[in-house]
Amino acid sequence: xxxxxxxxxxxxxxxxxxxxxxxxxxxxxDHKRIGIMYFISVMFFFLLGGIMALLLRLxxxxxxxxxxxxxxxxxxxxxxxxxxxxxxxIPGIPAILGNFFLPIHIGAKDVAxxxxxxxxxxxxxxxxxxxxxxxxxxxxxxxxTFYTPYSIKTGTSVVTMVIAAxxxxxxxxxxxxxxxxxxxxLRAPGMTMYRIPLFVWALYSTAILxxxxxxxxxxxLLLLSVxxxxxxGIFDPALGGDPVLFQHFxxxxxHPAVYIMILPAMGVVSxxxxxxxxxxxxxxxxxxxxxxxxxxxxFFVWGHHMFVSGQSATAGIVFSFIxxxxxxxxxxxxxxxxxxxxxGSVQMQSPMLYALGFLFLFAIGxxxxxxxxxxxxxxxxxxxxxxxxxxxxxxxxxxxxAIMGGFFYWFPKMFGKMYNEATARLSFVFIFIGFNVTxxxxxxxxxxxxxxxxxxxxxxxxxxxxxSTVGSWLIATGFLIGLYTIINGLMKGEKAPANPWGGKTLExxxxxxxxxxNFDVEPVITAGPYEYR
Amino acid sequence: MSTDSHSAHGHEHHYAxxxxxxxxxYLTSKEGIWLxxxxxxxxxxxxxxxxxxxxxxxxxxxxxxAKSLDWKMGFINTLVLIFSSLTMALGIFFLQKNQPKKAxxxxxxxxxxxxxxxxxKYLEYTHKFHLGLFPGRYLDVAKVGAEHANLGMYFxxxxxxxxxxxxxxxxxxxxxxxxxxxxxxxxxxxxxxxAVEGVGIFWHIVDLIWIFLFPLLYLVG
Amino acid sequence: xxxxxxxxxxHHITPFVVYLKVAGALFLLTFLTVIAHHFNQQLGxxxxxxxxxxxxIKAILVILWFMHLKYDSVTNRVIFGAGFFFLALxxxxxxxxxxxxxxxxxxx
Numbered sequence: 001x002x003x004x005x006x007x008x009x010x011x012x013x014x015x016x017x018x019x020x021x022x023x024x025x026x027x028x029x030d031h032k033r034i035g036i037m038y039f040i041s042v043m044f045f046f047l048l049g050g051i052m053a054l055l056l057r058l059x060x061x062x063x064x065x066x067x068x069x070x071x072x073x074x075x076x077x078x079x080x081x082x083x084x085x086x087x088x089x090i091p092g093i094p095a096i097l098g099n100f101f102l103p104i105h106i107g108a109k110d111v112a113x114x115x116x117x118x119x120x121x122x123x124x125x126x127x128x129x130x131x132x133x134x135x136x137x138x139x140x141x142x143x144x145t146f147y148t149p150y151s152i153k154t155g156t157s158v159v160t161m162v163i164a165a166x167x168x169x170x171x172x173x174x175x176x177x178x179x180x181x182x183x184x185x186l187r188a189p190g191m192t193m194y195r196i197p198l199f200v201w202a203l204y205s206t207a208i209l210x211x212x213x214x215x216x217x218x219x220x221l222l223l224l225s226v227x228x229x230x231x232x233g234i235f236d237p238a239l240g241g242d243p244v245l246f247q248h249f250x251x252x253x254x255h256p257a258v259y260i261m262i263l264p265a266m267g268v269v270s271x272x273x274x275x276x277x278x279x280x281x282x283x284x285x286x287x288x289x290x291x292x293x294x295x296x297x298x299f300f301v302w303g304h305h306m307f308v309s310g311q312s313a314t315a316g317i318v319f320s321f322i323x324x325x326x327x328x329x330x331x332x333x334x335x336x337x338x339x340x341x342x343x344g345s346v347q348m349q350s351p352m353l354y355a356l357g358f359l360f361l362f363a364i365g366x367x368x369x370x371x372x373x374x375x376x377x378x379x380x381x382x383x384x385x386x387x388x389x390x391x392x393x394x395x396x397x398x399x400x401x402a403i404m405g406g407f408f409y410w411f412p413k414m415f416g417k418m419y420n421e422a423t424a425r426l427s428f429v430f431i432f433i434g435f436n437v438t439x440x441x442x443x444x445x446x447x448x449x450x451x452x453x454x455x456x457x458x459x460x461x462x463x464x465x466x467x468s469t470v471g472s473w474l475i476a477t478g479f480l481i482g483l484y485t486i487i488n489g490l491m492k493g494e495k496a497p498a499n500p501w502g503g504k505t506l507e508x509x510x511x512x513x514x515x516x517x518n519f520d521v522e523p524v525i526t527a528g529p530y531e532y533r
Numbered sequence: 534m535s536t537d538s539h540s541a542h543g544h545e546h547h548y549a550x551x552x553x554x555x556x557x558x559y560l561t562s563k564e565g566i567w568l569x570x571x572x573x574x575x576x577x578x579x580x581x582x583x584x585x586x587x588x589x590x591x592x593x594x595x596x597x598x599a600k601s602l603d604w605k606m607g608f609i610n611t612l613v614l615i616f617s618s619l620t621m622a623l624g625i626f627f628l629q630k631n632q633p634k635k636a637x638x639x640x641x642x643x644x645x646x647x648x649x650x651x652x653x654k655y656l657e658y659t660h661k662f663h664l665g666l667f668p669g670r671y672l673d674v675a676k677v678g679a680e681h682a683n684l685g686m687y688f689x690x691x692x693x694x695x696x697x698x699x700x701x702x703x704x705x706x707x708x709x710x711x712x713x714x715x716x717x718x719x720x721x722x723x724x725x726x727x728a729v730e731g732v733g734i735f736w737h738i739v740d741l742i743w744i745f746l747f748p749l750l751y752l753v754g
Numbered sequence: 755x756x757x758x759x760x761x762x763x764x765h766h767i768t769p770f771v772v773y774l775k776v777a778g779a780l781f782l783l784t785f786l787t788v789i790a791h792h793f794n795q796q797l798g799x800x801x802x803x804x805x806x807x808x809x810x811i812k813a814i815l816v817i818l819w820f821m822h823l824k825y826d827s828v829t830n831r832v833i834f835g836a837g838f839f840f841l842a843l844x845x846x847x848x849x850x851x852x853x854x855x856x857x858x859x860x861x862x
């Protein structure tokens with residue numbers, strides 16, 4: 001069992017009160033504080049992106065203009081996507097929970113490059129500020145995917161926004177770089193790669209994607225800016241260019257990006273299920289390698305976003321086939337998680353509820369993804385609400401569930417306080433039910449042919465859209481209850497013990513909150529991370 | 534992060550607290566540098582991919598554009614950069630051998646080579662501007678007498694690729710200048726020269742990219 | 755100082771004369787590139803691959819010796835190589851699309 005000196009420190013000093021004042025936070029090199037700063041920023045961005053979503057759903061409640069014009073709809077739709085993708089889900093788990101716990105999980109005092117870590121946060125904030133500035137200049141309306149030729153022609157602040165995305169991409173690259181070096185070089189003695197928690201395997205695989213894929217987004221956005229500024233003609237068909245090439249370049253990053261979004265979430269789920277089943281994870285090696293496998297295969301499938309773009313049939317068939325392969329490592333994880341619970345001693349506290357919610361919702365999202373991988377089916381479903389429902393099931397039903405579960409799981413460790421379990425469970429109920437009410441009808445709408453990104457629709461789609469909008473209010477309520485739970489816990493929560501859940505990974509051997517240097521004595525590892533029985 | 538070594542005679546290097554030794558910090562830093570270089574390769578590589586594809590689609594238009602490039606200028610620039618890579622590597626070599634004065638000299642020559650490269654680049658650019666060879670829609674097809682209507686695409690690629698490369702040359706020169714300053718100040722010794730090695734690897738990447746740019750733009754056309 | 759296997763890896767000093775030899779080879783290969791260019795007409799469709807191959811050899815020299823990758827860890831070699839692999843992937847699949855497109859004419 002892992003040994004670490006948790007009781008050595010008699011004083012009340014921890015990373016939160018080690019130094020005080022806002023300047024000590026803004027210049028901190030402590031990975032835990034940086035994680036908290038990301039937590040606050042990302043939560044704020046999520047609120048903004050969420051408000052955009054509520055506005056969209058309000059507009060779509062009935063046909064015709066309800067609360068906004070068509071142009072405004074295109075703008076709100078774009079900002080919802082851009083904010084959620086670049087400012088919430090991609091940084092999300094790695095930057096918040098990864099920053100906080102990766103070093104602790106491997107027995108290290110910090111990440112490999114603490115100054116770069118702080119720089120990553122500043123880059124995200126700079127990019128976000130620049131992105132929000134476009135709300136005051138010419139709001140963009142291209143969709144978060146910036147497809148050409150419209151993104152070349154539109155008179156909105158596309159260049160500013162893509163520069164913002166470029167800067168946020170740099171933030172992501174540096175985080176990934178930091179994590180790879182940390183996992184390679186800073187593991188405590190005895191912490192072999194097969195003893196690191198699965199959360200670390202997930203973050204490691206994600207980091208590889210961040211480093212290898214994001215630069216291509218960088219050059220794509222640069223080329224788009226050049227195209228707008230000089231009319232070079234690479235992506236503009238009127239000038240002899242190829243708009244599909246833009247899509248190739250864009251999705252070469254953006255498909256691995258969706259795995260940047262989901263892999264860390266799967267890592268969190270592995271932790272939650274092992275701890276709350278009081279059982280060692282089933283198939284540790286398989287789950288570890290499946291993370292790497294998903295990361296690897298993710299580079300070969302981007303064309304499945306382009307089946308109807310004008311891409312050749314040959315390329316489409318190749319992409320379709322390889323896409324189906326990615327279901328294999330993903331399914332391995334799902335089965336292993338369920339097998340972990342089998343004959344385990346399952347505790348149903350709120351983090352576990354979120355983990356179970358993940359299993360259910362991600363299964364639906366994943367299976368519909370396989371459906372979309374089938375080329376002829378996608379020809380029918382592309383750009384309909386079926387796709388919208390699919391990716392919300394995996395990103396919200398998947399990643400967001402995992403973030404919530406992770407937040408509640410690690411809240412006592414991060415802040416030294418317990419939150420109110422009852423309100424946390426209530427938030428889960430609202431989010432889970434609300435999510436299905438919002439997005440399941442969208443599968444049906446998509447099958448019925450309702451196009452996505454459209455401001456208006458035929459009356460036949462009316463009732464399902466109304467149901468979907470009501471669902472969005474339920475989700476919002478759930479997140480507000482969750483926010484209340486967090487704030488209430490911070491202000492009035494009971495003092496948390498070192499290990500409220502009976503977890504076996506290294507963070508539970510230190511105090512809640514952890515001391516500034518994580519461990520008083522460098523731990524020596526003699527066993528795996530889930531040695532329950 | 535690492536703090537500078539204090540004394541020349543002790544050759545002590547104070548490494549950051551989360552590392553086990555100076556060596557541990559050095560090896561980790563090197564890995565970080567290589568990880569960053571991968572991103573540079575992928576970023577520039579995207580431009581190469583785009584160029585290759587369109588070169589294949591519009592071979593005659595690309596040939597026309599390439600005609601305006603003077604291979605001799607590109608050739609000289611290639612030799613200049615290769616020489617600067619040599620002097621950069623020697624800069625690190627002399628630091629390893631505890632010969633900081635020669636190291637400083639090598640770094641200074643490297644910066645000079647970078648400057649020569651940029652001057653030649655400047656001459657090439659101004660010559661093209663003089664001929665009206667601007668990127669994209671700014672190339673007046675009639676005025677230039679172009680045979681192909683989308684000749685602007687060629688120059689879009691040309692200025693993008695050489696321009697982005699040029700920015701990296703300037704960045705490299707700044708970084709090497711900072712290393713030169715620190716060398717003169719006595720920051721480095723045979724046990725600690727990580728920053729110079731890192732900057733050196735960056736500079737070699739800049740050389741590497743040019744090694745491919747030269748034949749691609751000037752020769753193959 | 756602890757002398758571990760990593761030590762020799764970390765601080766390998768390439769001899770001065772090796773640097774000169776590599777630089778010399780690079781100069782030579784640059785001349786070769788230009789000479790090959792003068793045979794562009796005769797090489798025809800081989801002109802580009804030949805130029806690219808010479809450039810690759812030069813790149814390998816720079817990477818192995820000037821950038822020290824020959825004496826560095828396997829990890830760093832894999833990391834750097836991965837970049838080129840995925841770049842090739844981008845070209846391969848984008849190319850696969852573009853060069854297998856079939857021109858279709860509208861029946862309308």
